[in-house]
Amino acid sequence: MNISADLAVIQPELFVAIAAMGMLMFGAFRKENPARIVSWMGVGVFVVAGVLVFAGPSDTSLAFGSQFIVDDFAVFAKILLIAGAALSLILAVPYNLREGIDQFEFPILIVFAVLGMMMMVSANDLISLYLGIELQSLALYVVAAIRRDTLRSSEAGLKYFVLGALSSGILLYGMSLVYGFAGSTNFEVLAQVFGADESASIGVIVGIVFIAAGLAFKVSAVPFHMWTPDVYEGAPTPVTAFFAIAPKIAAMALFVRVMLEPFGALVLEWQQVIWFISLASMMLGSFAAIVQTNIKRLMAYSSIGHMGFVLVGLAAGNEQGVTGILLYLTIYLFMNIGTFGCILAMRRGGQMVEDINSLAGLSKTNPMMALALAIFMFSMAGIPPLGGFFAKFFVFKAAIDAELYVLAVAGLLTSVVGAFYYLRIVKLMYFDESAEPFDKFLGREISVLVTVTAVITAFFFIGLGPVLTGAQTAAAALFAA
Amino acid sequence: MIIQALAFYLFAATAVASGVMVISARNPVHSVLFLILAFFNSAGLFVLIGAEFLAMILVVVYVGAVAVLFLFVVMMLDINFAEMREGFLQYLPIGALIGIILAAELILVFGSWVVSPEAAQILSAPELPAGGVTNTHALGQLIYTDYIYLFQSAGLVLLVAMIGAIVLTLRHRPDVRRQKISDQVGRRREDVIEIRDIPTGSGV
Numbered sequence: 001m002n003i004s005a006d007l008a009v010i011q012p013e014l015f016v017a018i019a020a021m022g023m024l025m026f027g028a029f030r031k032e033n034p035a036r037i038v039s040w041m042g043v044g045v046f047v048v049a050g051v052l053v054f055a056g057p058s059d060t061s062l063a064f065g066s067q068f069i070v071d072d073f074a075v076f077a078k079i080l081l082i083a084g085a086a087l088s089l090i091l092a093v094p095y096n097l098r099e100g101i102d103q104f105e106f107p108i109l110i111v112f113a114v115l116g117m118m119m120m121v122s123a124n125d126l127i128s129l130y131l132g133i134e135l136q137s138l139a140l141y142v143v144a145a146i147r148r149d150t151l152r153s154s155e156a157g158l159k160y161f162v163l164g165a166l167s168s169g170i171l172l173y174g175m176s177l178v179y180g181f182a183g184s185t186n187f188e189v190l191a192q193v194f195g196a197d198e199s200a201s202i203g204v205i206v207g208i209v210f211i212a213a214g215l216a217f218k219v220s221a222v223p224f225h226m227w228t229p230d231v232y233e234g235a236p237t238p239v240t241a242f243f244a245i246a247p248k249i250a251a252m253a254l255f256v257r258v259m260l261e262p263f264g265a266l267v268l269e270w271q272q273v274i275w276f277i278s279l280a281s282m283m284l285g286s287f288a289a290i291v292q293t294n295i296k297r298l299m300a301y302s303s304i305g306h307m308g309f310v311l312v313g314l315a316a317g318n319e320q321g322v323t324g325i326l327l328y329l330t331i332y333l334f335m336n337i338g339t340f341g342c343i344l345a346m347r348r349g350g351q352m353v354e355d356i357n358s359l360a361g362l363s364k365t366n367p368m369m370a371l372a373l374a375i376f377m378f379s380m381a382g383i384p385p386l387g388g389f390f391a392k393f394f395v396f397k398a399a400i401d402a403e404l405y406v407l408a409v410a411g412l413l414t415s416v417v418g419a420f421y422y423l424r425i426v427k428l429m430y431f432d433e434s435a436e437p438f439d440k441f442l443g444r445e446i447s448v449l450v451t452v453t454a455v456i457t458a459f460f461f462i463g464l465g466p467v468l469t470g471a472q473t474a475a476a477a478l479f480a481a
Numbered sequence: 482m483i484i485q486a487l488a489f490y491l492f493a494a495t496a497v498a499s500g501v502m503v504i505s506a507r508n509p510v511h512s513v514l515f516l517i518l519a520f521f522n523s524a525g526l527f528v529l530i531g532a533e534f535l536a537m538i539l540v541v542v543y544v545g546a547v548a549v550l551f552l553f554v555v556m557m558l559d560i561n562f563a564e565m566r567e568g569f570l571q572y573l574p575i576g577a578l579i580g581i582i583l584a585a586e587l588i589l590v591f592g593s594w595v596v597s598p599e600a601a602q603i604l605s606a607p608e609l610p611a612g613g614v615t616n617t618h619a620l621g622q623l624i625y626t627d628y629i630y631l632f633q634s635a636g637l638v639l640l641v642a643m644i645g646a647i648v649l650t651l652r653h654r655p656d657v658r659r660q661k662i663s664d665q666v667g668r669r670r671e672d673v674i675e676i677r678d679i680p681t682g683s684g685v
Contacts, residue, residue, distance in 0.1 A: 006630075010630075017637060063630070064628075064629065064630040067630050068630060105644055105647070106648075108644065109641070109644065109645070109648070112637070112641045112644075127628075128631060128634065131638060134638050135634065138642055139641050148649050157649075177590065201593045202590060202592075202593045203590040203591075203593055206586055
């Protein structure tokens with residue numbers, strides 16, 4: 001066994017792990033408060049890690065007795081989640097300084113969470129999958145409760161922790177059943193075992209359902225979504241932005257790999273489960289969001305709904321579906337970074353405001369921010385020619401190709417309902433009496449990021465070709481095995 | 482052979498009995514003590530099947546550290562267990578329903594269990610693997626060679642848990658006086674002691 005060949009495959013993960021420990025040492029031994037500089041070091045680590053992922057092996061390679069896999073799919077997902085984490089960390093810097101979150105461990109925990117996510121995306125074994133999830137979740141629980149002196153943040157952390165532990169238990173139970181019936185935890189062996197015999201035994205199906213339930217919790221799909229609104233509302237806003245993006249991308253990529261690689265031969269057995277959670281997420285995401293008045297809760301329901309749309313692509317279970325999922329996640333990343341940038345700019349009299357009605361008349365007091373937010377809202381509603389339209393288009397097209405007509409129609413109808421609450425925000429900003437203006441200065445980082453993501457979201461169709469090609473190669477890698 | 486069988490039944494029966502006592506004892510401290518007894522008996526079972534390393538680890542880690550920690554926690558926390566049991570009847574129906582569903586699932590699952598023909602042979606020869614490696618050695622090979630990736634990942638999970646515990650609980654209080662050993666060692670006689678000549682008889 002050649003260890004250096006293995007190490008070459010896990011180079012990006014190795015770098016991130018060592019860099020995180022280096023940052024920890026740096027922060028612990030520095031005299032003056034290192035929070036700001038460590039945050040920027042974290043962003044730098046993400047940039048280097050992204051380059052390493054990009055420059056990694058071009059063909060599918062396995063490491064450590066095929067517990068770890070790097071293929072085009074993993075590379076695509078890793079670049080997405082690293083970008084999401086880096087952008088949300090940049091959003092967090094001015095906020096943390098302002099609100100007095102001065103623990104330098106914050107960016108370090110984010111880096112460790114990203115390391116866990118990279119391990120999840122590259123997992124090729126049930127055990128490495130579980131360890132990746134735990135590394136990610138444990139860091140996220142702490143980050144949710146980082147403002148330990150406020151009741152809501154501690155509540156968010158505790159709630160996330162208890163429910164997350166429960167979901168890990170469910171996941172492990174399913175994994176043990178699958179291991180017991182298949183005799184291996186390795187994805188390739190599992191795929192061979194399940195590919196060989198026609199009908200899966202009921203124990204395996206119960207195991208798959210439990211695994212799907214555990215992973216559905218991580219992507220906050222209905223009926224495992226209960227934690228999402230409370231955690232999103234209670235956690236500090238940059239943390240919410242981070243939660244809405246990177247972990248969702250990682251968990252969804254993992255979900256896709258687990259369902260299509262080891263259990264790919266059993267697609268008829270799990271398709272109905274995914275079908276149901278997808279439909280339920282789309283419905284709940286659009287109907288429950290209507291009554292929300294807090295913008296962070298609204299974003300929580302919006303992300304539940306988006307995950308429902310993404311799961312449509314998984315329910316399709318074909319290559320177009322996976323392409324659609326990756327495309328959807330790419331656009332979702334930009335829309336969410338921009339929207340959370342706007343939410344971070346909602347500040348009045350030195351206090352964060354989270355009420356949707358406080359956006360009234362924003363077009364008069366801050367026309368640029370209103371325009372950017374309007375672009376994001378139109379895009380989330382899926383109105384052409386903005387990015388969100390293409391995201392939904394490819395996912396639904398895959399569903400129709402897989403003859404899931406009910407799901408596609410339900411998706412279209414729920415996105416109409418969803419359009420109602422997205423457009424309500426636009427209406428508030430442009431047609432209602434203006435409220436007091438927000439505080440002017442919001443940090444250069446935030447305005448730059450909001451502008452850039454708004455431009456990307458608005459003109460996504462220009463870059464659609466390359467992203468689509470990348471997503472197609474990534475999806476093809478998953479089906480080649 | 483008969484001694485081995487007797488030892489097995491002794492350990493197994495005691496382990497099961499103390500397991501029952503863990504959940505049925507009224508006093509939580511007794512529960513923890515029964516838990517420790519259960520650990521000891523499981524260690525005995527491990528010795529019987531020739532897994533001496535696991536047996537020792539079980540005693541050292543679980544009895545020596547985890548269970549004793551439990552004991553401290555239980556004794557330190559003033560938990561009113563009578564109050565905790567109050568809502569029991571209220572949740573009984575839904576709890577029973579979930580239990581019945583899970584039991585039905587388990588019965589279905591085990592109904593479809595197929596024991597592979599080789600299983601009996603594997604069970605009858607749990608002895609050392611080829612090449613004369615002891616089982617401690619074999620475990621080491623598994624953990625540090627085959628599963629090094631998972632072992633290191635688990636280490637990272639623990640590191641994050643430690644960072645998290647520190648982030649969430651450490652408070653820097655400015656009014657606390659701490660011992661600074663370097664300052665104490667660096668103290669020179671000249672810095673703190675002043676010698677004055679006082680003329681005799683003049684007083685201080």
